Amino acid sequence: MNAKSRLCRDALASLKESHVLGRGWREPSIGIVHLGIGNFHRAHEAVYTEEAMLAAGGDWGICGVTLQGDVTKRDALMAQDGLYSVVERGPDGVKTTVVRALLEVLAMPHDRIRLFELLANTNVRIVSLTVTEKGYCRDPTSGDVDLAHPGVAHDLHNPDEPGTVPGILVAALRARRAAGIAPFTVLSCDNLSHNGAALRQVVCSYASALDTNLAAWIEREVAFPSTMVDRIVPSTTDADRDAALSALGLRDDAPVPCEPFRQWVIEDRFPAGRPAWDRVGAQLVDDVMPFELAKLRMLNATHSTLAYLSMLGGFATIDEAMSFAPMRTLIHAMMTHEIAPTLTVPRTFDLMAYRDALLARYSNPALKHRCAQIAMDGSQKIPPRLLGTISARLARGESIARLALCVAAWFVFLRGRADDGSTFSINDPMAARLASLVESAGNTPEGLIDAMLGCREVFDAELASSKTFRHELIAAVVQLNKGARAAIEHAALQP
Ligand code: CS2
Numbered sequence: 001m002n003a004k005s006r007l008c009r010d011a012l013a014s015l016k017e018s019h020v021l022g023r024g025w026r027e028p029s030i031g032i033v034h035l036g037i038g039n040f041h042r043a044h045e046a047v048y049t050e051e052a053m054l055a056a057g058g059d060w061g062i063c064g065v066t067l068q069g070d071v072t073k074r075d076a077l078m079a080q081d082g083l084y085s086v087v088e089r090g091p092d093g094v095k096t097t098v099v100r101a102l103l104e105v106l107a108m109p110h111d112r113i114r115l116f117e118l119l120a121n122t123n124v125r126i127v128s129l130t131v132t133e134k135g136y137c138r139d140p141t142s143g144d145v146d147l148a149h150p151g152v153a154h155d156l157h158n159p160d161e162p163g164t165v166p167g168i169l170v171a172a173l174r175a176r177r178a179a180g181i182a183p184f185t186v187l188s189c190d191n192l193s194h195n196g197a198a199l200r201q202v203v204c205s206y207a208s209a210l211d212t213n214l215a216a217w218i219e220r221e222v223a224f225p226s227t228m229v230d231r232i233v234p235s236t237t238d239a240d241r242d243a244a245l246s247a248l249g250l251r252d253d254a255p256v257p258c259e260p261f262r263q264w265v266i267e268d269r270f271p272a273g274r275p276a277w278d279r280v281g282a283q284l285v286d287d288v289m290p291f292e293l294a295k296l297r298m299l300n301a302t303h304s305t306l307a308y309l310s311m312l313g314g315f316a317t318i319d320e321a322m323s324f325a326p327m328r329t330l331i332h333a334m335m336t337h338e339i340a341p342t343l344t345v346p347r348t349f350d351l352m353a354y355r356d357a358l359l360a361r362y363s364n365p366a367l368k369h370r371c372a373q374i375a376m377d378g379s380q381k382i383p384p385r386l387l388g389t390i391s392a393r394l395a396r397g398e399s400i401a402r403l404a405l406c407v408a409a410w411f412v413f414l415r416g417r418a419d420d421g422s423t424f425s426i427n428d429p430m431a432a433r434l435a436s437l438v439e440s441a442g443n444t445p446e447g448l449i450d451a452m453l454g455c456r457e458v459f460d461a462e463l464a465s466s467k468t469f470r471h472e473l474i475a476a477v478v479q480l481n482k483g484a485r486a487a488i489e490h491a492a493l494q495p
Pocket of ligand 1: 191229230231232233300303304328371374375381
């Protein structure tokens with residue numbers, strides 16, 4: 001088969017054993033519908049699920065759905081029969097593996113009929129999601145569905161033609177209830193605290209706006225287990241396509257780069273059953289919270305810190321930023337002195353070892369994880385990653401200087417200009433609102449801080465009124481105005 005042949009199911013038999021997750025693959029039927037068919041899902045849940053089927057069978061094939069209206073990803077994957085490569089890039093080299101669990105890809109709104117056909121199918125027992133924080137259409141203050149969200153408003157007026165996550169889930173659950181079919185389990189795999197409960201509240205509050213009896217049924221009958229998901233998965237580049245071609249001898253237009261590390265902690269509540277994820281390394285637990293908080297606060301908060309300081313200081317990738325010694329010192333100290341002390345974890349969970357593993361993962365020179373990718377959606381990421389930690393530290397009168405530096409770096413980042421004068425656009429669902437706040441703030445640190453702290457979608461009134469928080473933010477902006485690298489060096493020298 002010539003090198004330009006496309007990856008396809010007919011070519012699977014020609015692949016080397018090292019390029020598949022295991023022999024004895026039996027094509028399953030679809031048991032999972034996944035909303036948000038981004039790179040993360042394809043390198044995480046899809047891999048665990050294929051391995052679980054290889055280990056213990058089961059019809060847990062995946063239908064992935066993109067909600068963005070763009071058919072490019074659907075067409076690229078369907079041209080390969082849903083197949084794609086996971087290109088693991090570690091310090092010891094590259095490992096390319098073809099994943100077979102993704103059987104079908106749909107694009108909303110084009111494929112709505114097919115989607116709801118599947119969601120009504122009794123063999124579909126799990127609907128999972130990786131739609132990022134902004135996909136939940138949440139009111140940041142109440143946690144209910146944001147009724148002012150244009151997509152939500154549309155769906156409430158057109159409940160049979162939904163396009164949002166709550167709209168789709170409620171329409172599908174309503175149809176199953178009407179048909180007397182047991183509900184599917186709704187499995188959030190996003191970086192949100194209490195992600196299952198958060199999604200449940202959004203879905204039930206949306207359903208209440210349509211039909212309080214339906215909302216009560218969902219509340220009573222539908223499981224929304226929480227999870228903690230972890231794998232660093234950058235966006236796909238041509239280098240990944242080249243790696244897949246050279247490894248497989250087949251063209252793969254949609255490979256997924258990732259690190260070797262992965263972790264999945266899942267609340268074990270699946271009334272309709274689940275794949276044998278516990279057989280392939282996932283941890284099935286009663287309480288995900290300790291793992292979820294540790295990951296959000298230790299990994300995601302330091303990721304955002306690295307991203308915003310790097311966007312200002314001119315580091316393109318996480319590993320490049322970590323090669324700047326004061327940055328490594330800052331991140332190490334942030335986890336050790338300001339984040340880890342706020343966490344309560346099982347005795348077997350060594351937070352300092354977790355910290356050191358994160359520093360090594362960030363320093364992986366093979367991954368080239370772009371800071372700009374992590375810097376996206378700050379209005380959605382800053383609250384769950386940093387503000388709970390800051391509030392906890394303030395309540396105990398403990399220092400927050402490093403945490404405040406990250407928040408201040410996000411504020412300065414919103415000006416859209418790096419220290420070297422280069423400019424960048426702000427990719428955030430609240431970009432227009434944030435831009436107007438920054439513009440109205442003037443040039444003083446106090447003006448910027450007060451304008452941003454007034455943004456109730458991000459800062460609740462109690463935290464915004466903290467004199468200590470405001471003082472630390474102003475001090476951080478004063479340092480950042482001397483240059484991000486200087487601010488990092490200054491922070492690295494603090495005890
Ligand atoms: C990153 C996360 O892009 C980001 O915001 O912090 O995607 C991070 O790579 C994952 O949560 C790691 O598990």
